[in-house]
Amino acid sequence: MSDEHRPVEDWATDYDIFDPDYVKEPGPVWDDLRQRCPIAHTKRWGGSFMATRYEDVQQLVRMTPELSSRSPTIVPPSPELREEMIAEVKAYGSENPPITADPPEHKPYKQLILPFFTPKATDSYRAFTEDLCNTLIDGLVDKGQCDAAAEYAQQIPPRVIARILGIDPARGAEFTEWTQGVLELGQTNPELRTKYRRIIRDFFAELVAHRRENPSDDVVSTLIAAEVEGEALSDHSIIGICNLLLVAGIDTTWSSIGAALWHFAGHPEDRRRMVREPDLFPTAIEELLRFYGPVMMGRRILEPVTIAGTELTPGEKLILNFPAANRDPEVFDRADEVVLDRERNRHVAFGIGIHRCAGSNLARMEMDVALRTWFERIPEFELSDPDAVTWAGGQVRGPRSIPVRY
C-alpha cells in the first residue's frame, strides 16, 4: 500500500480525500471536523488545509491575492507537467482562464464566457437536452433495469456541452473519457493527467486552426473574434477556455444528476413525492445540489493567512470544501437531511465570489430536464443492488455506478 493510501487515524491532521469510506459518505467526517478542527490539515497528496465551515469558506474565497486560483486542482501535477505548465503560463498567460486566473486578469475572461450561459442562451439548449434524454430512455425503458449513472446521467452533459461548443455530440463518450482521464483518474495518476491534458489541448488546437480558416457562429469562432483589453486572444487562451468549458461541465453535472437518481432510488417517500408534485423539481434540485454538492476547489496559499485560529502556510494548498459548508448546521436547519421543499437554501454548491460557476444555469437546466424526463417515463424505480453502487471522489464526488430496476 502506498503511503498516500494508508488508513486515516486522525482526520484533523491526516485527512485523505480519496479514502473509500469517506468518498461514499463524508458527512460524519465533516461534522467531526467542523466541531473539532474547522481548518484540518494533511500532508497527503502534496499537502493541504481544508475548510469545512460555511462562514470560513465565505471568508476564504474573498482572500486574494493571498490565496491564488492559478492552480485550482487539489492534487498538484507531476513535476514534469508542472514545469511544462509554468513555462506555458510564462509565455502565454493563464492556463484555463477564468478558473486559473486571479484578479485583475480574471474578470475580462469571465465576462467573455458568461454570455454563453445566460438563462436565455441556456434555454435554447433545452429542446436538444429533452430529445437527448428521451432517446437515452428509449434505449433503457424496456430493459427493466440499467445503470442509472453510466447509462443515463453520464451520457447527458458531454453531449450538451459538445453541442454548445459546436463540436460533435456523437463523440460524447470520448469527451467523458478525456474528462475522467484529466480530472477523476488523473488526480492520482500523473501519466493519465498529462496524457489527457495533451489530448484535449491538441483537439482544440486543431479546432481553433480550422475555425480561423472557416469561421462560423459557434463559441470557438466567437472567441477568435473577441478581444480582451483591446487585444485578440492567443490560441493558447482560446484552447484553455475551451478546455475549461468542456471539462468543467461534464463530471460535475453528471455527478449531480447521478446523486439525485441515487437518492430517489433509495428514498421511496421522496421519489413518490416527486411523482405526485413535479412542480417541486426546481426547489428539490437546489436541495439535492446542497446535500450532494459534488465540487471542492483548491487554492494555492501565496501569503500567510490566519483563519479560525489557524495559520495557512504559503506553498501549500487550501481546499474550499463547498459540499461540507453546505451541511453546516450553523446555517442550515436539519442540515444532515434532504428536505425537498426547503425554502431558504443559500447553498454554495456552485462556489461563491469571483469564481462562482459560470455554468450554473446550464447545470440546473440539465438536472431539471434529466430528472423530469426520467420521472415521466420511469416513475417507479429502486436500487437493485445497493452494494454495487460505486462513488468517485476527490475534487468531484458523485456516483459512478447505480444499478436500478423498474
Ligand code: HEM
Ligand atoms: C452541478 C454542476 C456543477 C457544479 C456543482 C459546479 C461547480 C463549480 C464550482 C464550485 C466552481 C467554482 C470554482 C472556484 O471557486 O475555483 C465552478 C466554476 C466554474 N464552472 Fe461550474 N459547476 C457545475 C457545472 C458547470 C457547467 C455545466 C459548466 C459549463 C461549462 C461550468 C463551468 C464553470 C466555469 C467556466 C467555472 C469557472 C468560473 C470562474 O473561474 O470564474 N460548470 N463550478
